[in-house]
Amino acid sequence: MEKTVSQAIAYRRSTRIYKDEAIDPEKVKQCLYNASLAPTSSNLQLWEFYHITSKEVLSKIASACFNQNAAKTAQQLVVVVTRKDLWRQRANANIEFLNKVFDKPDLEPRLEKRKKQATDYYKKLIPTIYFDVFGILGLIKYWCFQIVGLFRPIYRQTRLSDMRIVAHKSAGLAAENFMVSMAAIGYDTCPMEGSDTLRVKQILGLPRGAEINMIIGCGIRDDNGIYGPRFRVPFENVYYKV
Numbered sequence: 001m002e003k004t005v006s007q008a009i010a011y012r013r014s015t016r017i018y019k020d021e022a023i024d025p026e027k028v029k030q031c032l033y034n035a036s037l038a039p040t041s042s043n044l045q046l047w048e049f050y051h052i053t054s055k056e057v058l059s060k061i062a063s064a065c066f067n068q069n070a071a072k073t074a075q076q077l078v079v080v081v082t083r084k085d086l087w088r089q090r091a092n093a094n095i096e097f098l099n100k101v102f103d104k105p106d107l108e109p110r111l112e113k114r115k116k117q118a119t120d121y122y123k124k125l126i127p128t129i130y131f132d133v134f135g136i137l138g139l140i141k142y143w144c145f146q147i148v149g150l151f152r153p154i155y156r157q158t159r160l161s162d163m164r165i166v167a168h169k170s171a172g173l174a175a176e177n178f179m180v181s182m183a184a185i186g187y188d189t190c191p192m193e194g195s196d197t198l199r200v201k202q203i204l205g206l207p208r209g210a211e212i213n214m215i216i217g218c219g220i221r222d223d224n225g226i227y228g229p230r231f232r233v234p235f236e237n238v239y240y241k242v
């Protein structure tokens with residue numbers, strides 16, 4: 001039986017050594033489907049998930065992860081990739097979806113207004129924020145918005161670096177959805193940023209605009225697979241009730 005969310009969160013630990021025991025790729029795929037249901041900025045879904053099951057590619061990626069145990073002993077690997085470069089394609093997908101959802105004869109004025117607001121969001125606002133030329137436009141927008149921001153609240157994350165953070169934030173949420181889903185079915189994971197991301201991109205044949213968010217080792221924990229008890233700073237140090 002699947003664990004509850006709280007049980008799965010408690011069970012999940014970064015597992016560095018996996019048993020030499022196969023895991024079902026279909027179940028891993030289902031957990032990746034759960035990953036794709038994570039919330040994402042503007043619902044742009046600027047992510048891709050590469051599910052590595054081929055022994056040859058596993059060994060190449062493990063080597064790009066400096067052969068750390070969590071990669072070397074993993075039965076399968078998942079590479080979470082951000083695709084900020086796909087913003088226009090994803091915005092168009094949202095517009096198509098909205099057109100379908102609101103494709104009704106005699107749409108009520110209330111819904112007509114909602115459709116216009118939502119499509120304008122993807123047709124006007126998203127390009128205003130995402131369109132950039134080598135980061136120059138983003139910087140100009142950033143300073144313009146800072147000036148407007150002196151007088152009223154305004155969105156400020158327009159620089160290239162800001163937009164990268166926006167994409168990685170959402171991809172991180174997807175990664176956590178994945179790891180918790182894996183834990184729920186008794187599978188283990190280890191998120192890794194310790195890798196040569198350029199080499200990983202080359203192995204997967206990814207384009208320039210793609211970025212590696214993290215690589216996740218997958219398998220079943222070995223008896224010595226978890227290096228120690230879980231450590232967190234006291235919750236009181238990070239919890240602020242306002």
Ligand SMILES: Cc1cc2nc3c(=O)[nH]c(=O)nc-3n(C[C@H](O)[C@H](O)[C@H](O)COP(=O)(O)O)c2cc1C
Pocket residue numbers: 012013014015016068070190191192193194195214230
């Ligand atoms: C973004 C990210 C990158 C990480 N990179 C690595 C890594 O390269 N190698 C590794 O062994 N663990 C890595 N970890 C795992 C952390 O060390 C681990 O989450 C932390 O020690 C807390 O332990 P827990 O996950 O068992 O609760 C990473 C975790 C995150 C979230």
